[in-house]
Amino acid sequence: MTLQKVKGTPVALEGDRAVAEAMRQMNPDVVAAYPITPQTEIVMRFSDFVASGEVETEFIPVESEHASMSACIGACAAGGRVQTASAGAGIALMWEVLWVASGSRLPIVMHVVNRSLSAPLNIHCDHSDSMGMRDAGWIQLYDEDVQEVYDNAIQVVRIAEHPDVLLPALHALDGFILGHSVERLELLPDEAVQEFIGTYTSAYPLLDVDHPVTYGPMDLQDYFFEHKRQQAEAMVHALDVVAQVGDEYGQLTGRYHGLIEGYRLEDADYVTVALGSTVGTAKTAVDQMRDEGIKVGLLKVRCFRPFPATAVARALGDKKAIAVLDRSLSFGAQVNPLCLEVIAALSTHGFAPKLVNYVYGLGGRDTVPAQICDIYQELIRIDSDGITGPILRYVAVRD
Amino acid sequence: MKTNAVNLTETEYLLPGNRACPGCALSLAYRHILKALEGQVIVTVPASCLTVLHGMYPVTSVNVPCVNTPFPSTGASATGLVAGLKALGKKGLTVLAIAGDGGTHDIGIQALSGAAERQEDFIYICYDNEGYMNTGNQRSGSTPLGAISGTTPILGKQQNQKDMTAIMEAHSIPYVATANASYPLDLYEKVRKAKAIEGTRFIHVFTPCPPGWGFPYSDTIKIGELAVKTGWVVLYEVEDGTFRLTSASESIARRGNLRPVRDYLREQGRFKNITEEQINELQDWVNARWSRCLDRATSL
Numbered sequence: 001m002t003l004q005k006v007k008g009t010p011v012a013l014e015g016d017r018a019v020a021e022a023m024r025q026m027n028p029d030v031v032a033a034y035p036i037t038p039q040t041e042i043v044m045r046f047s048d049f050v051a052s053g054e055v056e057t058e059f060i061p062v063e064s065e066h067a068s069m070s071a072c073i074g075a076c077a078a079g080g081r082v083q084t085a086s087a088g089a090g091i092a093l094m095w096e097v098l099w100v101a102s103g104s105r106l107p108i109v110m111h112v113v114n115r116s117l118s119a120p121l122n123i124h125c126d127h128s129d130s131m132g133m134r135d136a137g138w139i140q141l142y143d144e145d146v147q148e149v150y151d152n153a154i155q156v157v158r159i160a161e162h163p164d165v166l167l168p169a170l171h172a173l174d175g176f177i178l179g180h181s182v183e184r185l186e187l188l189p190d191e192a193v194q195e196f197i198g199t200y201t202s203a204y205p206l207l208d209v210d211h212p213v214t215y216g217p218m219d220l221q222d223y224f225f226e227h228k229r230q231q232a233e234a235m236v237h238a239l240d241v242v243a244q245v246g247d248e249y250g251q252l253t254g255r256y257h258g259l260i261e262g263y264r265l266e267d268a269d270y271v272t273v274a275l276g277s278t279v280g281t282a283k284t285a286v287d288q289m290r291d292e293g294i295k296v297g298l299l300k301v302r303c304f305r306p307f308p309a310t311a312v313a314r315a316l317g318d319k320k321a322i323a324v325l326d327r328s329l330s331f332g333a334q335v336n337p338l339c340l341e342v343i344a345a346l347s348t349h350g351f352a353p354k355l356v357n358y359v360y361g362l363g364g365r366d367t368v369p370a371q372i373c374d375i376y377q378e379l380i381r382i383d384s385d386g387i388t389g390p391i392l393r394y395v396a397v398r399d
Numbered sequence: 400m401k402t403n404a405v406n407l408t409e410t411e412y413l414l415p416g417n418r419a420c421p422g423c424a425l426s427l428a429y430r431h432i433l434k435a436l437e438g439q440v441i442v443t444v445p446a447s448c449l450t451v452l453h454g455m456y457p458v459t460s461v462n463v464p465c466v467n468t469p470f471p472s473t474g475a476s477a478t479g480l481v482a483g484l485k486a487l488g489k490k491g492l493t494v495l496a497i498a499g500d501g502g503t504h505d506i507g508i509q510a511l512s513g514a515a516e517r518q519e520d521f522i523y524i525c526y527d528n529e530g531y532m533n534t535g536n537q538r539s540g541s542t543p544l545g546a547i548s549g550t551t552p553i554l555g556k557q558q559n560q561k562d563m564t565a566i567m568e569a570h571s572i573p574y575v576a577t578a579n580a581s582y583p584l585d586l587y588e589k590v591r592k593a594k595a596i597e598g599t600r601f602i603h604v605f606t607p608c609p610p611g612w613g614f615p616y617s618d619t620i621k622i623g624e625l626a627v628k629t630g631w632v633v634l635y636e637v638e639d640g641t642f643r644l645t646s647a648s649e650s651i652a653r654r655g656n657l658r659p660v661r662d663y664l665r666e667q668g669r670f671k672n673i674t675e676e677q678i679n680e681l682q683d684w685v686n687a688r689w690s691r692c693l694d695r696a697t698s699l
Contacts, residue, residue: 029486032479058482062475063513070472070510074443074479077466080486082479096469104466206441206464206480207489216467219456 003196003251008186015149015178016041018185019085019111022153024049025193028109029080029200032060032071037123038175039087039113065090069097069108076106077215079205081157084108087175088115091129095136101168102137102231104215107160107200110138110170111153113179114276114327116363124364125175127276131328131337137231139169139238140305142275146183149173151255152302154188157197158245164237174277176364188253196252235306242303259308261300262315264290268297269320270379273312273342275301278325278360278367285372296376307341313349316342321379322355325372325395329359335392354382360395371395402584402591408434417460419452422616424580424606424623425526426452431583432495432524432604433463435590440493441484443468443476445507447499448533449526473498474510477521493594494521500541501531504563515570515599522593522600525563528608536611544681545664545673546612555672559684567601568637574600576636576645580607581623585634585646592636605632613668622666627651629663630689635696642695652692652699660685 013021019042023031033043043061050059058075062068068084076082086094091112101108112130116122130140139159143149152171160169173179188196204213219227242259250256263279264286265271274282279300289296299315301308316322324343326336335343339357346353358375361367375395382388412433419426425448433440442465444450450467454460468476477496484492498507503525511523530548531537537549538556541563545555568575574596578586586604593600607622609615614622626632627647634648644652651657660682664670693699 030479030482032475032482056486058486060478060482060517062478063509063516064475066469066471067475067478067510067513070468070475071479071482073468073472074466074476074481075483075486076479078441078480078483078487078489080483082483097472100469205487206466207484207487207492209439209441209464209492212462212464214453214459214461214465214467217453217456217459217465218450223456 003248005254006189006192006252008188008253010184010186012182012184013146014041014180014182015146015173016113016180017045018146018150019153019173020045020049021187022150022193023083024055025188025190026154026157026197027055027194028057028083030058030060030072030075030082031084032062032068032075033084033086034062034065034068034090036065036087036090038115038179039085039090041179042085042111042113065093066097069094069101072108073097073101073104073106076108077104077206079202079207081200082108083111085111085113087113088117088129091133092117095133098133098136098138100216103227105166105234106168107166108168109156109160110168112170112172113175114172115175122363123175125177126362126364127172127328130170130172134305134337137167138305139167141171141303142301143171143173143178144277144279144300146178146181147185147255148257149178150185150187151249151253151257154193154196155245155249155257159238159241161200162241165234165241167231167234167238172276177277186253192252196249238306239308257302259303260311260315261302263298263300265297265299265315267295269295270376270383271297271299271316271319272323272325272372272375273299273301273316273338274325275304275338276327278327281367281369282372285369285376288369288373289376294376294380301338304338307345309341309345309348312342312345313351316346316353317349317351319353320383322353323375323379324355324357326357326359327361329362354387356382356387357392358395359392365396367395402587407587408437410434410438412438412461412463414460414462417452418454420610422609422619424608424619425449425528427583428526428580428586428604428606431587432590433461435587436493436495436594438463439491440495441480442495442497443473443480445470445473445498445502447502448528449497449499451533470502471506472510473502473507474514474523477523478514478517478519481520495524496521497524497526499533500525500527500529501539504540504561512570515567515572515601518572518598520597520599522590522602524602524604526604526606528606528611529560530611532608532611545677546669547672548669553672564601564603570599572599572601573597574636574638577603577605577632577634579605579623579627579632579634581620582627582634582646589636614666618666625663625666629658629660630685631660631663633688633692635692643698644692644696652696657689
């Protein structure tokens with residue numbers, strides 16, 4: 001399919017409002033959600049659209065996140081196009097239900113506004129919530145800026161519902177940093193969004209009582225393993241679909257999104273790898289270092305699940321030194337989720353560049369270009385002297 | 400026309416050869432519940448005896464559509480089904496949420512209470528076998544005082560049941576009722592009545608469990624009848640706030656021939672270690688509820 005580019009409308013919106021705006025344009029059949037900081041703006045703005053009749057969505061203000069995901073499953077199994085939004089503890093409360101959504105092959109979409117997990121209590125951004133569900137069978141895209149919040153919110157619907165995929169999908173925006181920050185972005189016309197996502201027709205809707213089906217029955221030693229194997233296969237299919245949907249969206253908007261995106265990467269010797277809003281911060285650091293004549297670059301991982309291992313390995317295999325930035329901490333692990341994937345990708349493709357892992361920004365701790373410049377300086381030192389000290393390091397934390 | 404054994408539909412929605420235990424009261428109750436809904440229903444079920452009864456992939460013993468849901472989720476899952484049907488413009492189908500007492504009184508109460516407060520449009524049936532029978536008989540919020548279970552061994556449970564039907568009535572929903580698998584036509588009529596009402600409807604169905612409670616497989620009906628005859632179970636309905644005794648409970652009230660609760664307790668192995676003091680306490684508990692019911696039964 002080749003799409004005609006359409007003219008967007010420039011607006012200034014917070015990330016949460018950009019999500020709500022995309023949801024308004026997509027007009028899902030059912031939205032079930034529970035308020036939690038810093039996602040609340042999405043739920044409230046979308047409630048406005050429901051109240052004003054700008055959407056026809058059945059909106060269910062449920063009594064918990066466990067209920068919101070459960071209601072999404074009921075509505076999606078009935079045959080509807082369904083979305084929700086959550087953050088932090090809300091996603092933790094959903095945890096068992098997340099697996100039911102993916103195991104039932106229901107293409108539910110969740111807008112995740114990243115928030116740390118208690119205790120101690122913190123409402124600000126890190127990726128503990130979405131990384132905590134990395135094995136739950138959901139497709140995961142990470143947003144760099146508010147424009148991409150909007151773009152990914154639309155694209156995940158197409159990805160999830162693709163017949164080769166049929167998996168739930170989320171895109172994650174950094175709480176407050178993107179969720180509550182106003183940026184310039186371009187909105188598509190409503191019709192263009194609706195045309196792009198098309199209509200959703202469930203292959204096995206429960207409402208078809210003449211052809212009764214069961215979702216999620218008892219399934220023990222005989223078949224369970226095959227069903228899990230199929231889920232894994234669907235994730236593999238999603239790699240192509242994420243790329244293909246990104247390409248079509250690019251034709252429509254001029255904004256092309258891939259599985260990964262390099263920034264001044266090709267000829268770079270020293271590279272950081274990041275996802276989420278820190279990609280933007282790192283770009284500033286890259287420009288500053290390049291101005292000094294140092295060949296640094298950045299690899300942005302847009303699609304974390306499925307993990308685009310081959311693309312990552314090709315992009316990083318020949319680099320002199322690499323720092324992978326993680327905004328979550330897997331206590332007791334050698335390295336953290338993003339770094340683990342990067343190392344596995346390099347290793348399985350026969351590469352072994354010098355590599356370290358930096359944990360940064362937990363609980364919303366500010367991450368600034370100067371810190372990333374320091375990381376590049378460390379990579380230069382590692383290149384000449386080898387890795388001294390631990391592989392796992394921390395950015396801007398008191399010892 | 401009142402439903403009787405002769406004019407009850409012959410269509411079966413719960414098929415023979417299902418995985419229920421012999422003498423399962425749930426199997427009997429569920430058969431009549433589905434008959435009352437005439438196949439125009441979407442069912443949602445949490446992990447429970449009913450999941451097992453429904454069968455194991457790739458076969459099922461029911462010919463109605465079903466979505467299985469996590470243990471705490473039944474009320475929320477039904478909420479989603481209702482919203483999905485509404486959004487897609489599908490009319491004339493009943494959403495039936497059906498869960499055990501563990502899935503209702505305990506882990507599922509939040510989702511059910513939330514849905515009832517929102518007045519979601521579905522029928523919720525709790526089949527009450529007074530414990531976690533599917534996992535091998537552990538105590539639930541519905542296990543009675545004095546009953547031995549896997550987690551109340553030797554001494555039996557030290558607390559009374561919670562009255563889930565009263566809790567649901569407190570949500571001001573348009574219809575709540577109690578029923579009993581030994582009185583299938585009373586159950587059938589109540590489901591038919593609930594079907595015609597809009598909003599959250601709650602029916603509590605008493606379902607004796609032979610292996611869990613320790614009575615012979617052949618005695619299921621008898622145990623259920625004894626429960627009503629001793630006032631352990633009171634059959635009633637509350638429609639838009641109007642209370643009415645039904646079936647055997649109504650005639651017992653008219654005749655004033657309630658039997659002592661001891662007659663019910665002594666038939667079951669789970670009460671084998673119950674003390675005289677506990678029996679008296681249970682009798683007082685039953686008497687108090689019975690007199691509350693008589694006070695409310697204005698039509699008598």
